[in-house]
Structures are given as C-alpha cells and as structure tokens.
Amino acid sequence: MAAALVPSILDLIERVVTGAILEEVRLGGDSLNKLQRLRNNLLALNAILEDAEQKRRTDKDIELWIDRLTDAAYDLVDVLEEWIITTRVGKTSIVKAKVGSYITHCLHTAQVVRRDDLAFKLKEISDRLDVIANERNMFFLVSRSASQHSRRIESTALVDASAIIGRDEVKGDIVSSLLSASTEQLKTISVVGMGGVGKTAIAQLVYQDEVVKQHFDHRIWVRVSEVFDKKNVAKTIIKGVEHVKRFEGADSLDSFPLSALLDRIGGSIHGKKFFLVLDDVWADDMRQWKGLIQTFQLGAPGSRILLTTRMGTVANMMDSHVIHLEPLSDEQCWMVLSREAFSGRGVKQCGDLEDIGKRISNKCHGLPLAAKILGALLRFKSSRRKWEDILYSKIWELEVAHQEIFVPLLLSYYDLPLPLKECFNYCAVLPKDFVYNGETIIYHWMAQGYLGWDIIEDLELKGRKYISYLAARSFFQDFLMDKDGLKSTWKMHDIMHDFARFLMINNGIVIEVMNPGGNSMIDLSFRNARYLTARIAEGHCLSTSIYGAETLRSLMIISGENAVTNEVMQIIFNQAKRLRMVDFGCRNTLKDTIPKEIGNLIHLKHLNLSGNGIIKVLPGSLCKLHNLQYLNLDNCESLQNLPNEIGNLINLIYLGTLHCYRLGCYPKSARRLTNLRQLRGIVLRADRNDPKEFALGDLENLIHLRELSMVLKGNAVNDRELKRAKFENKTHLKEIKME
Known part of the structure; x- marks a missing residue:
C-alpha cells in the first residue's frame, strides 16, 4: 500500500503548500521546512518503492519496513487533511461570528491551538520518515526502470493435449479461423483472459494441431516478455523461421541492428504462409510494434498471427478477432x-x-x-x-x-500504475459477491483519496478511466453497458478477489459475526486494520466489545435487521475518528437512529444509510462533517426531515432521499449545496418561495447538477419559481424526474 500512497501524499503536500490552501493558511517557517523535508524523503522513497513492493513477498525485513512506512504514510495523510479541515472550518466560523470580537478572538485562539497540535504531529511523523528513509539503503532497492525484468517462466509450444480439459470447442473455433480461405494478407486472432485461465494452453493446443502443421509453411512460437523488447522478439522469430538454434559466432544476432533483423525476417517469410504465436503480450502501444507489423505483411495471403493476452487493449491495437477465454465449468x-x-x-x-x-x-x-x-x-x-x-x-x-x-496475477498487478494498485486493493474489503457499479466504486475511491484531490469532474473522469484500465487487463469481468456505452455494472472473479485479499492481508479485515447478542470481542489492534467489513448473520448483532478501531478508514456492515445498536455506533464513532467511509446501507441494519457522536468523524466523505426504516431524524452534529461528499438516505421510509443546517455540507456531490415517503420539504439551507452533481428525491415547494422550506427556485445556484429527481409540494408550479430555478443554466443536467 505504501507505493500507492506516496504519490497521493505528494499531491496533498503540494495542495497544502502551493495551492488554494496557501491563501488561507500562513504556514510557520518550521512547519514549511518539515513539509519540504517530508516531500524530499517521499520523492526519494517513491523511486524505489515499486522494487520494494515486489521483493516484500520473499523478504520479511523489507515487508516490515514497508509496513512501518505505510503506517507513517497513513498518519501523514490524516494530519495534512486535518490541517486543511481545521483551516476551512476555522475560517468559516470566524466569518459567521458577527456578534462580537470576543467570540471571534476565542475561535481564532482555538484554531491556533489546534494548528499547534497538528504541527507537533507533523514533526513526529517527519522524524519517523527520516529514519525510514535512511533505512532504505539496507535493502539495495533500485528504481523501477532498473528493476524491471521478466518474472515468468519461459513458455514453449510443447503441451500434453490429453491434460487440457474443456477447451475443444474453443480450439475448434480458432483452428477454423486459421484455416479459413481468405485473401487477407494477414489476419490476427487474440485470446483474451485473466491470468491462470489457460490462454497459453489453448495456444499450445492449436500450435500442435496436425492440420495446422500441414497448412502453414512456417510456424513460429514467441513468448513476448512483459518488458517488451523488439530485438528479442525479432531474434526469436528468425530462429523459428530458419529452424536453427545456433548461428556462426555466439553473438551474431545480437550484433545486428533492428533494421537488419527485420530485413532478415522479411526475406525468410516473403511469399510464404506463416503462423506466428505471440504468447503473453503486454505492450499495447502500436508505435512499439510498427516495424514488426509492417514486416509481417510480407508473408503470403492466409498468414495468421495468434496472440494471447490478459489486456483487451492489446487485442484492440492489433485490430484482431477476439476470443474471450472464459473459466471452466x-x-x-x-x-x-x-x-x-x-x-x-x-x-x-x-x-x-x-x-x-x-x-x-x-x-x-x-x-x-x-x-x-x-x-x-x-x-x-x-x-x-x-x-x-x-x-x-x-x-x-x-x-x-x-x-x-497468484504468480500470474502478480504479473498483472505489478504492471499496474501505482494509483490503480490502490484502487484494486480496496476491492478486497467489498463482499465477494459484490456487483460493482461504476458510480458507486468511484465514490468509494474518492472517499479514500485514491483519485487525488483535483476538481470533482477530473476525479470522476479519472475513476472511469481506472475502471476501463482494470477491465482491459481482466481484473473485472461480466460487464453490462448503459445507454451511453459506459460500463454500468460488473463483477470480480472470486480468485481475483482472493488475490486482492492476499495483497491486503495487513490492512483489511473481513469478519463474519455469528454470535447471538453480539457478546464476542472484536480486536483490530494487532493488525492496525484500516478497512473493516462485517457480515452479520440474521438475528445476530455487532459486538459492543470493539478494540483497536482507531486506525479504521472504512467500515461496511452487511447484515440482517437490527444488527447495529446505538451503543455500538457510539463506541465506533468515538474510537474510529479517521473513518472516510461508513456504509450501513442494508435493509434495516440499524436498530436505533444515528447518535450525535457521528460529528466526531471529521474526515468522513462517504455515508450510506439507505434502507434503514428506523431513522426518523438525523442529528444536527451530522452537519459538522464538512468533508462529506456522499450522503445516501434512499428508502429511509420513516425519515421526517433533514437537519436545518444541512447546507453546511458544502462539499456534498451526491444526496439521495428517494422513497423517503414521510420526508417533509428540505430545509432552506440546502440551497447552499452548490457542489451537488446528483440530487435524488429532493422534496421541495413548487407553489411559492417559502422562507423556511426549500423551494423550486432555490435550485438556482445548483449549476453542477447532472441528475435531478424531485417530489413537488403544492397545488401548482409557480411560474416565478420555475423561472428563478434557471434550468437553462444547468448545462450538465442530463435527467430530470418529477413526482
């Protein structure tokens, strides 16, 4: 996790020091020096962490070192975010304090004291990172570019056909495509699938087929390294075409420039019908393949290329006929x-x-x-x-x-850019049978800071790109598309989920609670757990004996009814003040309403309470959560009203109250929620501009809305309110629904 965290922390430091925050915070010289020292240490560590992450699997000392670095990195994120939150809240409070200089002075003093406390924490973390950074020299770690090498056993064309089960139909389809009469100069077939599904085995079956052997003048097998090297590929093709293992002079081919190797290939295949297998292709940049592809065109019509890859982008690049290799029955x-x-x-x-x-x-x-x-x-x-x-x-x-x-899956994992590793790892704490939704998982990633700290539109676009990237590399499967052609839902193969659990073994805990009455102890302290998912059996409840929850950043409860009591929530909210995501979104998970202690969770960005029919009102302390981006109250059928100060949640981008049948009009303050992108089930007055209740015209400044569904109160729509709503200015709005 450390390797994926560091780039995000560097972005956050830049935001504190040089971004908009600089206009609000006067960093003391000592704090500024510490931040600069932290930045330098992190830059030095960032260069070698990829190598460290790969070596930790076999070196316990490196694993312990990375765990200490990860702990420090998480603590640093907490301090930096808390600094930003304190500054934002302090500034807002002082602006609101119009009643006298004494209150303003008290607020300012409290802010300074709080910042001094954060400065002390910053010093402590900076000292820890100094030690950790100095220790890196003990492990002889190198930068990624220097550490890249092939990590897979060399594949060959040899195979015991009798040992391969369940692939006869796929083999037949490929062979038919290879032998089909065609005037095409060259045709490519791509077998795409996740690591371990048997792509190489099916290619071996096809390669050794007797009819295929008779059909082509040349058959060549090339295992393409994940570190793509055109010269090595060209040399392997030459050896395959010329049917020799040794050449005059030990390094005769090594001394050839690439152009000479390509000329030699062209001369050997010119006018000949060849069958080339490119096994385990990773490189999806056509510029890397250009010279080779042009040379392959010199073969006779009917020549074929069969490639295996776990990356859909490779198949698209080659403009090939794609065969998705599915798991066995x-x-x-x-x-x-x-x-x-x-x-x-x-x-x-x-x-x-x-x-x-x-x-x-x-x-x-x-x-x-x-x-x-x-x-x-x-x-x-x-x-x-x-x-x-x-x-x-x-x-x-x-x-x-x-x-x-997990070896073939580790190859795919190591090939991911660092931020995507963090996004994939997070999937380990979601249920194994989870149906992913693009919108939901992006909100989860945003809550954890995995997408960075840019403007919301950039984060959402980045999230969609990450989903496509992971899908193209077979980390996700079973996609359904929405009407806009975007990936709407998908699943993760169970083995891939097991692999994610393996990667998150020191950070994420998934537990099953089977005890009636919830009396057994849940101790998280020995793991420094940061992600907890609890699956609670029907009729059981979460224990009040919870220890070591201080480091939690994510809490998800999957359960039957009445599994979480007010007492349990109080304990969690008092301990786990670093939580970014809380999900109680099952049918009637909660036995009681939300306690006021939720106001302790100043880092909270994602809160899902949907489906909890017990909730009638929400505590006013909820409105202290200035970081909150996502609030889902759908299907809270007993909910009667929202807190009057809901407008303080100025960072909300999603607010849902669909099917809250007893809900009265939103408070007037909700008109301040100008960052909203999705507003679902808002209850508002359509007949007049009410001084206390949200009216239709109060949508005026919600200019970022993309999705809006409304429950209209009143006997008629007031023309003046409709005009004041300024729907013509909401250029991003794609969908409006009204009741």
Whole structure:
C-alpha cells in the first residue's frame, strides 16, 4: 500500500503548500521546512518503492519496513487533511461570528491551538520518515526502470493435449479461423483472459494441431516478455523461421541492428504462409510494434498471427478477432483437479474422497491453473481430515496460492500504475459477491483519496478511466453497458478477489459475526486494520466489545435487521475518528437512529444509510462533517426531515432521499449545496418561495447538477419559481424526474 500512497501524499503536500490552501493558511517557517523535508524523503522513497513492493513477498525485513512506512504514510495523510479541515472550518466560523470580537478572538485562539497540535504531529511523523528513509539503503532497492525484468517462466509450444480439459470447442473455433480461405494478407486472432485461465494452453493446443502443421509453411512460437523488447522478439522469430538454434559466432544476432533483423525476417517469410504465436503480450502501444507489423505483411495471403493476452487493449491495437477465454465449468474444473489429486490412488479411496474433492474444486472458480495446483497439493494428502483442512482454508491463506496460483496475477498487478494498485486493493474489503457499479466504486475511491484531490469532474473522469484500465487487463469481468456505452455494472472473479485479499492481508479485515447478542470481542489492534467489513448473520448483532478501531478508514456492515445498536455506533464513532467511509446501507441494519457522536468523524466523505426504516431524524452534529461528499438516505421510509443546517455540507456531490415517503420539504439551507452533481428525491415547494422550506427556485445556484429527481409540494408550479430555478443554466443536467 505504501507505493500507492506516496504519490497521493505528494499531491496533498503540494495542495497544502502551493495551492488554494496557501491563501488561507500562513504556514510557520518550521512547519514549511518539515513539509519540504517530508516531500524530499517521499520523492526519494517513491523511486524505489515499486522494487520494494515486489521483493516484500520473499523478504520479511523489507515487508516490515514497508509496513512501518505505510503506517507513517497513513498518519501523514490524516494530519495534512486535518490541517486543511481545521483551516476551512476555522475560517468559516470566524466569518459567521458577527456578534462580537470576543467570540471571534476565542475561535481564532482555538484554531491556533489546534494548528499547534497538528504541527507537533507533523514533526513526529517527519522524524519517523527520516529514519525510514535512511533505512532504505539496507535493502539495495533500485528504481523501477532498473528493476524491471521478466518474472515468468519461459513458455514453449510443447503441451500434453490429453491434460487440457474443456477447451475443444474453443480450439475448434480458432483452428477454423486459421484455416479459413481468405485473401487477407494477414489476419490476427487474440485470446483474451485473466491470468491462470489457460490462454497459453489453448495456444499450445492449436500450435500442435496436425492440420495446422500441414497448412502453414512456417510456424513460429514467441513468448513476448512483459518488458517488451523488439530485438528479442525479432531474434526469436528468425530462429523459428530458419529452424536453427545456433548461428556462426555466439553473438551474431545480437550484433545486428533492428533494421537488419527485420530485413532478415522479411526475406525468410516473403511469399510464404506463416503462423506466428505471440504468447503473453503486454505492450499495447502500436508505435512499439510498427516495424514488426509492417514486416509481417510480407508473408503470403492466409498468414495468421495468434496472440494471447490478459489486456483487451492489446487485442484492440492489433485490430484482431477476439476470443474471450472464459473459466471452466464446475464439472470441467473437477476433472482437472481429480486427474492430479487421484493419480496413483485406488478406486475405493477415490470414491471416499470424491464428495469433498468436488467441494474443493469449487474453490477454483473455473481457473484450470488453480485446479491443477490444488490437485497436485491434494495428491500427497492421504487422509480425509487433511483434505478437509484444505476445504475449510481460505484460498488466499494457502502457501501454495502464494507460491503458484497468484504468480500470474502478480504479473498483472505489478504492471499496474501505482494509483490503480490502490484502487484494486480496496476491492478486497467489498463482499465477494459484490456487483460493482461504476458510480458507486468511484465514490468509494474518492472517499479514500485514491483519485487525488483535483476538481470533482477530473476525479470522476479519472475513476472511469481506472475502471476501463482494470477491465482491459481482466481484473473485472461480466460487464453490462448503459445507454451511453459506459460500463454500468460488473463483477470480480472470486480468485481475483482472493488475490486482492492476499495483497491486503495487513490492512483489511473481513469478519463474519455469528454470535447471538453480539457478546464476542472484536480486536483490530494487532493488525492496525484500516478497512473493516462485517457480515452479520440474521438475528445476530455487532459486538459492543470493539478494540483497536482507531486506525479504521472504512467500515461496511452487511447484515440482517437490527444488527447495529446505538451503543455500538457510539463506541465506533468515538474510537474510529479517521473513518472516510461508513456504509450501513442494508435493509434495516440499524436498530436505533444515528447518535450525535457521528460529528466526531471529521474526515468522513462517504455515508450510506439507505434502507434503514428506523431513522426518523438525523442529528444536527451530522452537519459538522464538512468533508462529506456522499450522503445516501434512499428508502429511509420513516425519515421526517433533514437537519436545518444541512447546507453546511458544502462539499456534498451526491444526496439521495428517494422513497423517503414521510420526508417533509428540505430545509432552506440546502440551497447552499452548490457542489451537488446528483440530487435524488429532493422534496421541495413548487407553489411559492417559502422562507423556511426549500423551494423550486432555490435550485438556482445548483449549476453542477447532472441528475435531478424531485417530489413537488403544492397545488401548482409557480411560474416565478420555475423561472428563478434557471434550468437553462444547468448545462450538465442530463435527467430530470418529477413526482
């Protein structure tokens, strides 16, 4: 997590020192020097953290060092954000204090005291980072460009066809496409899928097919490294075409310039029908491929290229026919696992273990690589009890998963830009069966600061780009598109979710609460947990014995009715003051209304209370949450009104009160929510400009709205109010709904 955090912190420091905040805060010289020192240390660390993140899997000392850096990084984000919040709130309070100089003086004094406290925290973190930065030299870490190297075992065209199950239909489709009569000079077929789904295996099957062998003059197999090197690709093609392993002089090909290698390829394939397999392609920039692609055009009509990739952008770049390789069925997965697990066993023993073996194979979720590895693990476990140990283990906790199943996924993960790693890691704390929604996950990422601190439109655009990037690299699947062609919902493969859990093992905790009465203790302190998701069984409730919640940044409760009491909320809100996201959005999760202690969560940006029919009113302290961006109250059927000072939540971009059937008109102060992008279910007066209730004309300054649904009160729409609303100025507004 540290590698992904550092760039965000650098952005935040820039905002504090040189952005709009500089106009509001006069940083003392000592604090300014500390921030500059922090910035220099972080820049130095940023250069080598990618190498450190890769080496931590095998070096415990590096892992402990990164954990300490991560702790310091999270603490630094808290202090910097709190500095900004304190300044903003202090300035607003002083502007509002019109009643006398004494109140203004008290507010100003409190602000100075608070800033002194933050300056002390800043010094403490700066000293910690000095030590951590100096220790980096102990580990011989290098910058990413110097540390890049191939991290995958070399693939070959050899394969045992009998060991590959469930791919006959796909193989037949590819072979038919390869052999189809065509006048095209060159045709490309791309097999796209997540790591471990069997892309290389299907390419090997096709490559070794006897009909394919007879059809082409040349067959060439090239494993393309994730670090793309045109010369290495060209040399491998030459060796494949010329059918020789050694050349005159050990380094004869190495001494050739690229242009000479391409000329040599062109001469060898000119007028010949060739079949080229490019296995595991990562490079999706056509400029890198240009010379090679032009050379391939010299082959005879009917020449074919088959490439395998986990990146849809590669297939698009090559303008190829795309075959998405799906996971195996449960039955096929069991066939793969049982072939390995039952090797050398007697018929009776196989029969005794078959039922539990099938349940274990379901943990593979259709990935042949996982089935093969778990099958090999089971082969050497003779008793049913040992098989049960595997069954009831979380796959991401198995050592074999770390060493083998997750290896191809780590390659995809290491290839991600740093901010996207953080976004992907976060998915570990969402439920395994979670149906992702582009809008919702972007709000989650924004709440955690993963998208940076730019203006809202830029953050949302960045979030959509991140989703597309992760989808193109097979981290997400099963997409549905909305009417605008944007990805509206999708899922994450269970093995990919297990992989995310593996990456977040030191930061995120997912627990299941099964105890009636909620009496068991929940201790988070030993993990420095920052993300907690609790799945609570029907009829049970969350324990009041919660310890170590101080570091939490995200809290999600998935439950039946009455699972969270007022007492539990008070305990959490008093402890977990660093929370950025709170989600109680299940049907009637809450047993009581929200306590006033929610006002302690000054960092809170995302609050989902939807579906909680017990809530009648919200505490006024909610309006102290000046950082809040997302407030979802949909389906709170008993909610009667919103706090009068709701307008203080000036950073809200989403406010939802759909199907709140007892809700009265919004307070007049809601007209100050000028950052709103989505306003769903607002109750307002349409017949007059009321001095206390929100009226239609009060939409006047909400110029950023993109989605608006309204419940209109009154017998008629007042023309003057309709004109005052200035809908013609709301150029971003795509949708209006009215009741």
